[in-house]
Amino acid sequence: MARLQLKNLEKDYGSFRAVHGINLDVEDGEFMVLVGPSGCAKSTTLRMIAGLEQVTGGEIRIGGQLVNDRSPGDRGISMVFQNYALYPHMKVKKNLSFSMRLKRRPTTEIDAETDKVADTLEIGALLERLPKQLSGGQAQRVAVGRALIKKPQVFLFDEPLSNLDAKLRASMRVRITDLHKRLKADGMAATVIYVTHDQTEAMTMGDRICVMKDGHIMQVADPVTLYNRPANAFVAGFIGSPEMNLISADLTARDEIITAGQTVPLIAGLSNRLIANAPQQVTMGIRPQHLRVAAPETPGTLNGRISHVEFMGHEVYLYVDIGPERVIAVVPSSQFDRSAIRDDRIWLTPDIAQMHIFDRQSGDNISLAN
Numbered sequence: 001m002a003r004l005q006l007k008n009l010e011k012d013y014g015s016f017r018a019v020h021g022i023n024l025d026v027e028d029g030e031f032m033v034l035v036g037p038s039g040c041a042k043s044t045t046l047r048m049i050a051g052l053e054q055v056t057g058g059e060i061r062i063g064g065q066l067v068n069d070r071s072p073g074d075r076g077i078s079m080v081f082q083n084y085a086l087y088p089h090m091k092v093k094k095n096l097s098f099s100m101r102l103k104r105r106p107t108t109e110i111d112a113e114t115d116k117v118a119d120t121l122e123i124g125a126l127l128e129r130l131p132k133q134l135s136g137g138q139a140q141r142v143a144v145g146r147a148l149i150k151k152p153q154v155f156l157f158d159e160p161l162s163n164l165d166a167k168l169r170a171s172m173r174v175r176i177t178d179l180h181k182r183l184k185a186d187g188m189a190a191t192v193i194y195v196t197h198d199q200t201e202a203m204t205m206g207d208r209i210c211v212m213k214d215g216h217i218m219q220v221a222d223p224v225t226l227y228n229r230p231a232n233a234f235v236a237g238f239i240g241s242p243e244m245n246l247i248s249a250d251l252t253a254r255d256e257i258i259t260a261g262q263t264v265p266l267i268a269g270l271s272n273r274l275i276a277n278a279p280q281q282v283t284m285g286i287r288p289q290h291l292r293v294a295a296p297e298t299p300g301t302l303n304g305r306i307s308h309v310e311f312m313g314h315e316v317y318l319y320v321d322i323g324p325e326r327v328i329a330v331v332p333s334s335q336f337d338r339s340a341i342r343d344d345r346i347w348l349t350p351d352i353a354q355m356h357i358f359d360r361q362s363g364d365n366i367s368l369a370n
Contacts, residue, residue: 002063002076002153002191003028004049010057011044011215018044019215021058031180031192033206035199036238041215042195043158049193050079050156063153076153080160084143086131092142093118093127099150117145120179137168144176157194161201169201177205199239203227211235233283233363236356242288242317245327248360249284257284257357260323262302267352273367274357282366285356288317291329293336294349301347302327306340320346 004026011019018041026032034042047053049060051072060067067075086095093114094101100110118124121141131139140160147155157176161169176194183190196202202209203223211218211226211234219231230236236244249259255271257264264284294301304322316336318329329348340346357367 003061004032004154004191004193005061006045006049006058007061008058009045009048009055009060011041011048011053012056017215019048019056022212022215022217024210024217024220026191026193028191029184031177031190031194031205031207033202033209034193034195034212035197035202035209036212036218038197039214040212042197042212044215045212046156046158046193046195049154050077051075077156078147078150078152078154079156079158080140080143080147082159082162084131084139086139086142086146088131090130091127092123092129092131092134095131095142096127096145096149098146113149117149120148120182121145121175136164137172140164140172141175144179148179151188153191155190155192157192159196160194161196162198169198173201173204200241203239209239211238229365229368230285230356231365231368233285233358233365236285236358236365240287242328242330244285244287244356245291246358247284247286247322247325247327249282251278251280251282251357257282259284259302260325262322263300264302264350264352265300266355270352270355270357270367278357278366279359279361281360283358283360283363285358285365286327286350287354288328288330290351290354291327291331291348292351293318293329293331294347296345296347298347298349301349303345303347306342306344306346308342309340318346320348322348 006022006024008021008023009019010021034045036042044053048055055068062076096117097110097114100113118127121144123141126138161172164172180190180192206223208220208222209226210220213234219235226235226239233246237246247259249257251257255266257266302322304320306318307321308319310317314333315330316333318331320327320329356365359366
């Protein structure tokens with residue numbers, strides 16, 4: 001396997017720039033996830049790595065070798081597509097071994113490698129079936145197997161689970177991450193670039209995550225860092241489920257924050273983290289799990305009205321309107337008064353130690369400790 005390096009990578013479509021000079025290093029054997037909303041250029045970036053899109057500017061290096069002008073087949077990559085891309089007229093065994101047969105490898109070697117991959121992915125019983133006889137999850141495993149048998153330097157996954165139902169997606173997440181760990185344990189450090197718009201996939205699968213927006217990289221970090229130390233309001237709002245509450249507010253000189261006419265005091269730990277000359281107009285960020293229901297008129301709370309209640313089993317999602325702002329609070333079912341209904345008044349206490357403050361204009365997190 002190999003290290004992947006993107007240096008000042010650009011992609012233009014006529015006068016429109018889709019990718020804006022991004023830089024990214026993916027270490028040998030690392031599982032890197034590219035995540036972001038539709039249209040953020042994550043799939044375009046993947047297709048440039050694969051050689052399916054021409055690079056406008058910058059460099060792509062795989063294993064230290066510049067590959068900008070190499071064909072996809074000469075880049076040492078293997079790609080798993082969203083729609084599986086299996087040959088419909090070939091049985092599973094021939095789909096798996098197709099690349100080896102193209103290279104005219106000995107039959108005994110082809111059979112041995114095919115059986116090994118089938119055993120690894122638990123698809124041995126499917127070898128004599130046609131793709132149309134497979135379920136979505138089975139077809140996806142065959143597609144992964146076809147990539148695996150090529151023994152590439154880099155695996156590329158382009159939203160491979162988006163066509164599966166929620167239960168099967170969860171199962172396949174575990175299968176793919178387990179496969180990656182197993183290959184590393186066997187001395188075959190598989191470098192993976194995995195594209196998804198699903199932040200749950202990103203958080204549960206990636207060693208590191210590259211969050212993208214409009215052809216720019218917003219932040220690259222491990223899942224825990226992205227969740228606890230988002231670099232900006234976009235990352236904060238994109239990572240986490242439910243998403244972080246982002247509330248327009250004013251920061252006072254008295255270590256207080258005011259939103260919708262209500263004042264919340266900032267503890268010394270948070271106020272001390274604020275950058276020098278912090279702007280007055282800010283965005284207050286607080287995760288739904290860091291809001292708790294308080295007794296009426298409790299000092300330092302945010303007072304609002306319930307607009308919607310979702311019972312999720314062991315948790316309840318409360319949608320609360322605080323002036324013009326709507327926030328979500330996630331509270332344990334055991335602590336929620338089930339008699340509460342729409343338009344009831346409610347008081348929420350934010351965990352100030354977990355609060356983030358963002359510059360309202362730039363979106364930068366101005367409350368991260370150095």
